[in-house]
Amino acid sequence: MQEEKVYIQLKKKIAVDKQHLLILKDVAFVTGNIDYLEQLETLKIYQITEKDNNVSVIDGFQLLDTLVEAYPFLSVELLGANQVIVEIKKNDKKANFFLILFIWMLLCIGSAMAIMNFHYDVSMEEVHQGLYFLLTGEQKDKPLWIQIPYSIGLGLGMILFFNHIFKKRFNEEPSPLEVEMFNYQQDLDHYLIYHENVLNKRDDS
Structure with missing residues (x-):
């Protein structure tokens, strides 16, 4: 049998x-x-x-x-x-538009300040001025034809780096943010399992 x-x-x-x-x-x-x-x-x-x-x-x-x-x-x-x-599952609550707008503005301003402070620390303006002098042989305080493409390229680079523009994904490769979120979720799951096992052992004893 x-x-x-x-x-x-x-x-x-x-x-x-x-x-x-x-x-x-x-x-x-x-x-x-x-x-x-x-x-x-x-x-x-x-x-x-x-x-x-x-x-x-x-x-x-x-x-x-x-x-x-x-x-x-x-x-x-x-x-x-x-x-x-x-x-x-929790009871779904309707998203607060003003709260989302506030968080979006806070993140946008914070990101802009971080980028500006980084460029100030590395003296990016002086780098652009020096690059302009090497290319043209002239001194100029605001070499816009270098600064404007650089700013556009910075934004495009961020989009390509995170592999997203709104909900559109360029390819199947995960972005660094998605990888970090995945690793965080893995660590959180391991913690929950460990914490639950510890509580069960205490209850049994």
Whole structure:
């Protein structure tokens, strides 16, 4: 007789509504050689409550314990990650136009000040004047035909560097900002998993 066996691969992160009852197919991909696979996928795993706040973590061993209790003769193999991060959706609020405008102006002014201070520190005006003198042999306080293309090129360079202009992407390569955001999200997920495991150990003790 062939052994009844299922393979479970936990999802890395899911998002659910408040008070959602998590079932197996919500938190994992399931396959196997059993006839009751669809029934297994609807196995109740965890009930989201108010105590979970914004995030909860489902541990693989917790999942296996539930499976063994419900199906004691089923052979289960856990693949991949050992935890699932469950984000609990908040009530969507309408964006405040004036708040967005204020933040946009704050970022714009801050970026402009940073660029201006950088150019002042490296004496960019004197560099342009020296470049103008090398090319023409004349001294000029405001070599606009160098400064204007330089300013335009600075803006175009920023657009190409971040690989975006509004919502349009130039190619599939991620921008440095997207890479940094991805790394930050990875670190945040690792912290949530570690923090949740520490709390569980304290509760158990």
